[in-house]
Amino acid sequence: MLIKEMTATQCRQFLVRMDFGRLGCVHDNHPYVVPIYFAYEPDRLYGFSTLGRKIEWMRSSPRRGRRGH
Template identity: 55%
Template sequence: MLIESMTRQASIELLKRARVARLGYVHDGQPYIVPMLFAYNVDYLYSFSTEGQKIAWMRADPRVCVEVDDLVTSQEWETVIVLGRFEELPPTEENETLISYAHALIQRRPVWWEPGFVKTIVDGKERPLETLYFRIRIDQISGRRGTPG
């Protein structure tokens, strides 16, 4: 197998076609990672959630890492790592257009609203279903590709 670097454009192409990413963030020195449905558009990854640990921790420290991969076989794959910053899109008048834009991008994906907007019970309490849109500003992007050979 041969492993090589991907160009920025090849990395962006993977972000455009991928549906699920792994979102990493840190709170008080403790790293945490969760799956995230997203859509890419011009140096941002757009997503949504409901209030919870992920949003609280990213508000406290907006530095995040996102990993996306396309695994065809053990010797044929692509992986992209994004280092960026969480940007909340609160439901304000000035964000109305941006939230509509984010919603339009995300809803192009199949079952776009799951799992972020389904009934969730944590520690015996039902989480409120109030949609919160956010985006990750891409500061750095890098990719690797494995090919047979």
């Protein structure tokens, strides 16, 4: 399968159609990926979570994704 990089526009069009995905975060070089539901509006993703490992790991390493790409 040939994998091509998606443009920013294609990424946004894809997110409009989606309400489910995988959230990945990292702590001390250990990756952690969990399924979550989300809602998308331009340049924002909204989700719901109770406090747990993924929230604690994201707060301990609060790098944002690239914006404007």
